[in-house]
Amino acid sequence: MKKVMMGNHALSYGAMLSRSQVIAAYPITPQTQVVELLSEMCADGTLAAQFIKVESEHSAMASCIGASVAGARTFTATSSQGLALMHEMLHWASGGRHPIVMGNVNRSMAPGWSIWTDQNDSLSQRDTGWMQYYCSSNQEVLDTVIQAFKVSEKLMIPAMVVLDAFALSHTYEVVEIPEQEKVDKYLPPFKPAIRLTPSDPHAFGGLTGSEHYFELRYKLQKDMEKAPALIEETGREYEKLFGRYLGLVDPYRCDDAEFVFVTSGTAGFTARVAVDDLRMSGVKAGNLRIKVFRPFPFAKVREVLQKVRKAAVVDRNCSYGAHGIFYQEVKSALYGEAGMPPLFGYITGLGGRDITVDTFKEVAAHALSKDKADEEIVWIGVKK
Amino acid sequence: MKKEKKMTLTLPADELMACGHLACQGCGATLAMRYMLKALGQKTVLCIPACCWAVIDGPYPYSSMDVPIYHCAFETAASTATGVKAGLEMTGDTETTVVAWAGDGGTFDIGLQALSGAAERNEDIIYVCYDNEAYMNTGIQRSSATPYGAWTTTTPVKHFKTRPKKDIVAILAAHRIPYIATASISHPEDFFKKMTKAKGIKGTRFFHVYAPCPTGWKSRPDDTVKLARMAVQNAYFPLFEIEDGLRTTLNLKLKEKKPINDYLRLQGRFRHLNEAQIAELQAEVDARWERLLKGCGA
Numbered sequence: 001m002k003k004v005m006m007g008n009h010a011l012s013y014g015a016m017l018s019r020s021q022v023i024a025a026y027p028i029t030p031q032t033q034v035v036e037l038l039s040e041m042c043a044d045g046t047l048a049a050q051f052i053k054v055e056s057e058h059s060a061m062a063s064c065i066g067a068s069v070a071g072a073r074t075f076t077a078t079s080s081q082g083l084a085l086m087h088e089m090l091h092w093a094s095g096g097r098h099p100i101v102m103g104n105v106n107r108s109m110a111p112g113w114s115i116w117t118d119q120n121d122s123l124s125q126r127d128t129g130w131m132q133y134y135c136s137s138n139q140e141v142l143d144t145v146i147q148a149f150k151v152s153e154k155l156m157i158p159a160m161v162v163l164d165a166f167a168l169s170h171t172y173e174v175v176e177i178p179e180q181e182k183v184d185k186y187l188p189p190f191k192p193a194i195r196l197t198p199s200d201p202h203a204f205g206g207l208t209g210s211e212h213y214f215e216l217r218y219k220l221q222k223d224m225e226k227a228p229a230l231i232e233e234t235g236r237e238y239e240k241l242f243g244r245y246l247g248l249v250d251p252y253r254c255d256d257a258e259f260v261f262v263t264s265g266t267a268g269f270t271a272r273v274a275v276d277d278l279r280m281s282g283v284k285a286g287n288l289r290i291k292v293f294r295p296f297p298f299a300k301v302r303e304v305l306q307k308v309r310k311a312a313v314v315d316r317n318c319s320y321g322a323h324g325i326f327y328q329e330v331k332s333a334l335y336g337e338a339g340m341p342p343l344f345g346y347i348t349g350l351g352g353r354d355i356t357v358d359t360f361k362e363v364a365a366h367a368l369s370k371d372k373a374d375e376e377i378v379w380i381g382v383k384k
Numbered sequence: 385m386k387k388e389k390k391m392t393l394t395l396p397a398d399e400l401m402a403c404g405h406l407a408c409q410g411c412g413a414t415l416a417m418r419y420m421l422k423a424l425g426q427k428t429v430l431c432i433p434a435c436c437w438a439v440i441d442g443p444y445p446y447s448s449m450d451v452p453i454y455h456c457a458f459e460t461a462a463s464t465a466t467g468v469k470a471g472l473e474m475t476g477d478t479e480t481t482v483v484a485w486a487g488d489g490g491t492f493d494i495g496l497q498a499l500s501g502a503a504e505r506n507e508d509i510i511y512v513c514y515d516n517e518a519y520m521n522t523g524i525q526r527s528s529a530t531p532y533g534a535w536t537t538t539t540p541v542k543h544f545k546t547r548p549k550k551d552i553v554a555i556l557a558a559h560r561i562p563y564i565a566t567a568s569i570s571h572p573e574d575f576f577k578k579m580t581k582a583k584g585i586k587g588t589r590f591f592h593v594y595a596p597c598p599t600g601w602k603s604r605p606d607d608t609v610k611l612a613r614m615a616v617q618n619a620y621f622p623l624f625e626i627e628d629g630l631r632t633t634l635n636l637k638l639k640e641k642k643p644i645n646d647y648l649r650l651q652g653r654f655r656h657l658n659e660a661q662i663a664e665l666q667a668e669v670d671a672r673w674e675r676l677l678k679g680c681g682a
Contacts, residue, residue, distance in 0.1 A: 021471070021474040021475070022467065022470045022471055022474055024463075024466075024467060024470075048474075049474070050470040050473065050474055052466055052467065052470055052505075052507075053505065054463060054466075054501055055497060055498070055500070055501030055504075056497065056498075056501070058459065058460070058463075058498075059460065059462075059463035059466075059497075059498045059501055060463075062456065062457065062460035062463035062464045062467065062498065063463045063464065063466050063467030063470070064467060065456070065460075065464060065467060066431065066454065066456070066463070066464040066465060066466065066467025066468035066469075066470070066471060067467040067468065067470050067471030067474070068467075068471065069454055069468065069471070070429075070467070070468045070469075070470075070471025070472045070474075070475060070477075071471060071472075071475040072470065072471035072474040072475055074467075074471070088457055089457060089460070092456075092457055195475075196429055196452050196454050196468060196471075196472075197429075197452060197472070197477065197480075198426055198427045198428060198429060198451060198452060198480055200452075201447075201449070201450060201451050201452040201453075202447070202452055202453075203441055203442070203444070203446075203447035203449065203452070203453040203455065204452075204453065204454045204455060205444075205454065205455035205456075206438070206441060206442065206443060206444045206446075206447065206453070206455050207438065207439055207442075207443040207444060207455075208443065208444040209443060209444075212444055212445070
């Protein structure tokens, strides 16, 4: 069945089709419609889940953790300040190995108050041990929630499904809603090996000395390293059932490209239009959209970029005192590898300023005019 | 022939807390846990935030308990327990009692928001605050449960705490939750009876349990039960229950309300107080007691 829906509702439908059992959430613009629809679904019985209307995002994640360790499939959604408030509990969720899936609508951090999009909220949570998927369409949002549960529950690592504020959260698109029966086949019920139950009493997360802690974190990283292959495998499985592939990266016209944009989020689809235009004017352009940020798809990025002459990473974020964050990651993927192209780093679109086809043309014009980058950050569209 | 005296064991002999835990000598919080579990039984899950009990249970991979524990973040006892209850119910377990078990810092201070949220929603959990009147696990720093006059490492004798203890029970009563009780480790039968009663009630149930701490109070480990009993008898910590936030019942009537002096004298944390200061604390205890009696309709 096809339905015209906003990105936020695509998250709700993803959580519903995944048969989430406990949802604990707190409202924040621009995420509210996600939980509004889910609370309706819980109220009218469309979804057999408990909806806990907590008093903060910190409590939302704490309740999700409690529900997850008790053995329930658990979902929440937030944005920006709410995600930042959860920070402590994000470490708790991954450190405790609770496979919660959370939607995060990318919204700029205050002050000044902003409800518009950039990626600094989710990228600030880079090192919390969560998987992060960045989406570019409402269809991808819905599909990714279902896949994220499958991967997370296999690895016992939580995952964030990220979408741009307004550019996706409030934009209506046609979305194919997968049949529940097929989703059930793809995503069987959550059955953790151990859970919090009086019939098999254990103490979870107690005082852990230096004799054991190191190994627990080593195992988290080792399992995170299994994620890229698992995401590709479960992505292909999804494609077989639903006809849409969910991979680590999404290369567009990269096979014969000489110049490639590296993008994420909705800007990753805008870049495709710029690529088509540039090709009309004789530039062999391509676009490498990074879908999964954690674990970072190092091998896939190298595989695509080793064939091109120049690459321009377009960041809608900034690590203050360093550079654009995707730029840093791509750079670290290329470092020390022979035959890699010069890399250019661009920052644009902070606080929801539009990223348009012209933005990408400006990026291309700059990168193509130079042999190599003479600065680590080139600001596009800023009033200096 | 001399008549043989018989004592009846009024509490179940079953123990769900084993020896080998890491509590200090004379720890009141340990007795509190033991008595609670006697009432709740094995179908119980504990959510324990940062507090002495995060350590007492034993380090990974050990536990001194026969019930499962989730060690949660400091301010999340109530919100984690809420999630655990929902998770258990959604996976088919509607019987297990879910307990948030926190110290006074995790209840009066950092966990108050989550507790208020859970209480307002009337989550089906039992929240127990074992109160030793300071952050004992981090080394005796003042909390908002620390009483007037007490020394702690952050309220030195030259600058002791001059504000009264926060009235946590009144705060919870204002949420109109179905059941609130105070309890003391000196009165296990009363504690057991009220915990058993609470087990049969649905919704948020709150226990404020008095748990002396020899380490932080600078008292003798063998005075723990005595101090707890004195606090009940001098009305510093009276035993009562509140139903639906409205109906208050005194569980132990005092024939003679003793002055607090003897109680204070056994604790190093009050040693610096002069007579006027003791009188101030006494006046506060008296006023609180009067309010309680008035609340009971006495």
